Amino acid sequence: MLAAVAALWITHLDRVVTREFQGRLWSIPARVYAAPLELYVGAPVSANDLEQELRGLHYRRGDPAAGPGIYQRVGNAFDIQSRRVRFIDELRSPERVSIHADNAAVTGMRLASGEDLPVFRLDPPVIGSVFPIHGEDRLVVAPADVPPLLRSGIKLIEDRRFDEHHGVDFYGVLRASWANLRAGRVVQGGSTLTQQLVKNYFLSDEQTFGRKATEAVMAMRIEAHYSKEDILVAYLNEVYLGQDGARAIHGFGLGSQYYFAKPLGELEPAELALLIGLVKGPSLYDPRKHPDRALARRNLVLKELAEAHLIDAQTAKRALASPLGLRPPGGTYVPAYIDLVRRHLKRDYAEADLAAAGLAVYTSLDLHAQAAAERALTQNLQRLDARAHVRTEHLEGAVIVVEPNSGDVVAVVGGRDVDASGFNRALDARRPIGSLVKPAVYLTALESGRYTAASLIEDAPIELKLADGSVWAPQNFERQVYGQVPLARALAESMNLATVRLGLDLGLPKVAATLQELGLESAPALNPSLLLGTVEMSPLEVVQVYTTLADGGFRTRLRAVRAVLDEQGRPLKSFKVQVEAVAPPAAVYELDRMLMLVPTHGTARDAAAHLPHGLVIAGKTGTSSDTRDSWFAGFTGSYLSVVWVGYDDSRETGLTGAAGALPVWADTMASLKPLSFDPVAPETVEERWIGFNDGLETTATCSADAVEIAVPKDTQLPGNPKCVSTPKPSVGDKVKEWLKSIVH
């Protein structure tokens, strides 16, 4: 009877173990790649950029004839032997190429054979590994990537008889018990790596006999099913190595990034020894909190490694003398971006396909853009925090950068602590968008055919009785009233009263429909306050809407994943770039011309100081009520970016969109060397000059406040009598006016 119960229990544990481990451990993780750097004559890559890129890809200086992965630089001329690389659309053999670049761009490229080389891409950088179907924050290490010293070192320190035992080391248990008994306290643990793995996966930390027995049986079942190699790799990817705030650091891959900011394969023996030593007590030996203890523990491990001849005496001596070598986390660990990659994998691919082993995920991440956005956000938030010295709470922020034509997401920053994988504000913080909503109102106006950028609207107080009986009386940000203003000025200066009047005239359902056309996924509530942006959106959703504005009315599905290839290099079936024509190109063009006035004549005038001289941009500031949210959404000819700045608990920041988000946006954009925004004018529209204040047609030089707008061809604009002569009204018009004067 007892035997039967025991058998049932063991069968049950067996099932639990295999079910959990099948999907989780024994799939080889997918490798994730950033976008390769594309080189061609004129590509904005300087000689120093190129060298930095090559080093990042671990190309070394030397004689390129000696083999792949070696380059030589003489002045601004590079001689490179590339590696064998798999790209989405080709498997490229090593090639010998010579590239010239000056301090701004690539100036010449050819093959070693002398043949002209019109275009050449470097290796796509690896940015991590993921299990595509269970979304965890791991930098998973594949078996081939485990350094030999780690493999043997971890066994030496944690489980000497790993290769012999069957999950439980009875001899080890006896030895440990004896040692503990003699010491009168716990000085040794008898757990094998397999038991530690089981404990990590299934069990709590309580030390009871029942738990120990379960652990032992599970460990033996695992050993019965899987190879030592599988178990070791699983262990290395699972073991707990420390705590970063709320985030647990599991696995040597992530540990290596967290403590040393580099991939596991590049760790020196001293660094590996530190990580191996940490397993015994990640908080006890925390090298950041207790450097002395951590150093002593590391050196103990190093001595044991030397005694076991896993490292030679010379190496040990050098390692023992070296400092801890901790580095702030950074490098190419991009949790916020990987987060989006996981979501897009789920969205665009069949789960069954993603379960295959050894996939390669090609993303559109641009490491330079990512670094630029991270730098711009952290630096500006530090500066802004210093301004509000009474506050203890830190400002937070998020940045997304995309290429509007392709929908490629090139950078995602989810918060000021760019290495933390916690709350991803770029994707999940849904906040009121404030005046970022206004372009949708003005686009609706232009689409209606009843308004142009020069049409006058009334900026005057307005009171509305709402459905619940309350009265809504919006105000302008500066609490002023501007009277008759042209649309172009009302948008550039973000006038609330004029916009509310315009929106009510058009109708809330029309404005809401425009927003949804542009890319807002759920229907917004039809309150008048929608016109001032009480609708809540995440930065990612804002990006989707503005991408349509930057791309002439074509809505392109945003994507972080360009392709997924299987082990044989064949692409998995996915949804291709989905583009839809959603707004008339002419109206979008007229709107874009208005958005170009925001940085020259409107609320984003401060941007110019941060940007290269002469760079043309378009965009819109946004500030939610009581300055709780500071936004800027804008685009150049190359990139579109959306920035949000605020507190996590929605307190007032005292920052407008221009003061908080705009500098982050402009600093990010300036680092990307973008082209000017230069949309192609549809044949049905033309550019005209009007007075920014009065909306009357003028010439470029006649009025001091002349601005260029776009209107449908042959639109009759009232002219400024000092500058242009308005075409004489026809007899019919005169009659109409005369009739009007009689009626009134």
Add this chain to the structure above:
Amino acid sequence: MAQEYRALRRVAALGLVVNLSLLLGGCPSPWTRPEPQRSAPAIPAQPAPAPPSAPAPAPPRPQAPPRENHLSPATRSLVTQAHTLLAHGDIDGASATLDRALRIEPSNPLLWIELGRVRLVDGNAHQAEVCARKALALASGDPAAQGQAGKVLSDALRAQGRNQEAAQVESRPYMH
């Protein structure tokens, strides 16, 4: 069965490439044509300042000279590669290579025209239509590019059974 289908698609792809070259007839395709001399820069002349005392008539608005889009050496080589891939029936590869070209010249209508053609071969007439519409928007002022984009658009519309709309496109001036 799947293989047969793939083989069929390859034949279709080859057919299209051949058709395209036939269609273009005597005039070589844009990617083999020698680089055209860039016409005078398309910057509209600034209207002369008017003396404030004497209001001048509204200055005649300058007509933009016709533009001519062409491919850079980098994108031209990628388009050639895409054609090779397509001729081998590798639609995904051709599409990825054109994506690569579009990252270099995102507003070049000739690349959107190419992508539209690949979508047609792939049997995705709706996406081909959108690519062609985008090409048309970007080709504003360039009758040659407009003509090519218009052809892809009308093909895409016909493939969706929207013959009347296709006929309308075909009657536009740049189609002749």
